[in-house]
């Protein structure tokens with residue numbers, strides 16, 4: 001089998017304009033939410049990335065009609081005739097689990113393969129199951145599948161033990177059609193949850209409290225499709241591009257983002273000494289003088305520093321002055337990129353869930369391996385300034401979540417090549 005390898009020749013300062021795509025992590029639950037409608041939904045500003053195509057295939061296995069054109073998707077759930085999410089698709093993308101809530105709520109049954117763990121951690125679904133059970137569903141695990149049935153869902157109080165984006169979404173997608181009122185305590189406040197709520201409200205759902213940790217959901221009898229909905233921009237892609245611009249001392253205008261979704265990130269960037277200006281829907285990065293300063297971060301649920309920017313931040317800190325302490329509190333195994341960054345001449349030590357990065361003056365190119373989506377982005381960022389050619393193998397991880405990323409970087413003047421290589 002042949003796989004793509006990315007070759008980056010470091011040293012070019014990024015320059016120009018780049019546009020951020022729509023949010024993958026908002027589009028996926030919104031696609032699942034569209035299953036709840038009586039009529040088709042049309043969703044715009046979707047990113048054309050592999051996870052979106054995987055979700056489309058999954059919806060099609062149920063009998064849903066899906067059409068993708070440019071950056072829009074039309075989803076018609078009116079002829080659903082199958083309620084099984086098979087292992088072959090779920091194993092490719094954990095967000096497949098989001099169909100559990102809508103199926104139980106609308107069709108009173110579901111059979112969804114259990115998603116496994118993945119490189120960044122165990123990724124359990126106990127909170128999803130516990131919440132949907134509270135709404136009245138009977139759920140059993142059979143042969144690796146979550147098998148759910150419900151005569152009727154009833155509103156309930158759900159207290160999430162931990163802030164979970166996934167569990168909040170799944171329970172929400174069930175509670176909107178339950179009889180009576182549900183109250184969610186300690187719900188996720190991530191912008192992707194708020195965007196899903198906005199979509200559900202446009203469908204006719206009655207939800208209060210979006211953007212806060214308490215949600216009140218008054219169940220309705222039915223929901224309609226939405227004729228035109230624009231998904232929010234991808235805050236993680238935006239931050240990745242901004243870090244790439246800062247790292248190379250570039251002069252870049254990053255367009256189509258919502259700066260309010262990245263408040264803590266911008267504070268940290270300022271502390272590090274980066275020069276940038278926040279405009280309405282864009283951020284202009286200017287070259288800074290001298291070396292950046294080391295800045296510590298702790299990943300936390302929104303509005304804290306996002307786990308999905310931890311790896312890219314670490315790449316930035318490799319060339320900062322001093323030691324930065326990076327604490328990962330969301331995923332227990334999200335430091336696989338550390339060994340790869342160390343191959344590029346950095347000294348990063350791991351102590352439990354903390355990485356200590358000792359900044360260096362320059363990075364040297366090396367052969368590295370991408371282990372997951374955000375780790376891939378971190379290695380690319382490092383490669384942009386490393387001396388020589390950095391070869392990043394298993395770059396396919398990146399294509400799950402970054403649209404047209406190689407071309408976006410090329411458009412800014414980066415030297416990026418793709419090579420197809422034989423694997424053993």
Ligand code: UD1
Pocket residue numbers: 025121122123124125126127128129162163164165166167188190300301302306307308329330331
């Ligand atoms: C999380 C991130 C999200 C990020 C995504 C991919 C948070 C709050 N969420 O979302 O921003 O885009 O990873 O990196 O930062 N958990 C349980 N039981 C469950 C569900 C989750 O114990 O049933 C735990 C997880 O192990 C984890 C934490 O809760 O420690 C957050 O998980 P969750 O938010 O559900 O994960 P994602 O939805 O994947």
